Amino acid sequence: MPRGNGRGPAWWHGRFRGCGYRVTVGREAILEVLTKADKHLSAEDIYMKVHAVYPAIGLTTIYRTLEILVNLGLVLKFDFGDGRARYELAEGSKRSTHHHHLICTNCKRVVDYTDFIDDEIELLHRTEKGLSEKYNFAITNHLIQFYGLCDRCKKKK
Amino acid sequence: MPRGNGRGPAWWHGRFRGCGYRVTVGREAILEVLTKADKHLSAEDIYMKVHAVYPAIGLTTIYRTLEILVNLGLVLKFDFGDGRARYELAEGSKRSTHHHHLICTNCKRVVDYTDFIDDEIELLHRTEKGLSEKYNFAITNHLIQFYGLCDRCKKKK
């Protein structure tokens, strides 16, 4: 049974130390927020949640930690077009299921969907393979987003 | 034969006027740069090219015009993760062929690819249909990007 469900060293500690990073209170808090949230959050969202428990931790630390997490592949960073990045745990890290995003270009609402994901993933892997051979890239990730007008915004127009 | 290849009113004039927008020298210049460039450019890239011919046109106008063009669907706006948006003519507007992007997460180099596009598009359309029904979105667009390390950056690591 994997660690990190309750007490004890969390699942990411090893990964962190292995890369020469230290485990700190702030980092614990940030990971905990991300794990609990299980949906995309902005740096400021995370800051506020962390701040409620550890007021000493600053926004700068949030950004610095997120950068590390993204580089380690533990967290995914998204741009939904409203000028601030969003973060969420990567698949496999724990809770989060692989999903893609459906974004309203008017109100910026974001819907996570998992429908059709299997077909998408299958094709993506095939494409990934072809691309990495042809262009000599080591592909590590992909992004799929759909844009349009949501229910509400459709009516207003 | 479509207009806008040499002299005469360009293909987008009607579209522009129809939406209540005026055709101005600056807008002509911006569209011309976009049409000639046929690859993603930042607002500043466009500004510099336009500025070379019409020094009177400011960066503000570039941003304002790009916003209109994106809203009209004539231009696509991308985020490659280096902090500045890139713009390119939408498919069908003219020159540009539908393609997707392969981005080096290290040096931010971007490769446009058209390989596998047909398969991708086919799947996307199917997914789009399913999504718009299930979530009641009017889907107008999609984004696919692959991330990884390019040739050069792979070696350096």
Place this chain on the structure above:
DNA sequence: ATTTAAATGGAAATGATTTTCATTAACAAA
């Protein structure tokens, strides 16, 4: 307990994009 480099916070800097506002220009109407 000691040591040392990594991590931190807070303030200042950055830098792309937006907003403001007084002026200019597009173009519909006469």
Place this chain on the structure above:
DNA sequence: TTTGTTAATGAAAATCATTTCCATTTAAAT
């Protein structure tokens, strides 16, 4: 063509998410 209305414009200032700086704190190896 001249005129009137209103959108479009440039320059400068404002915004605002994210980064950088630097003096101080702290994780964790010894």
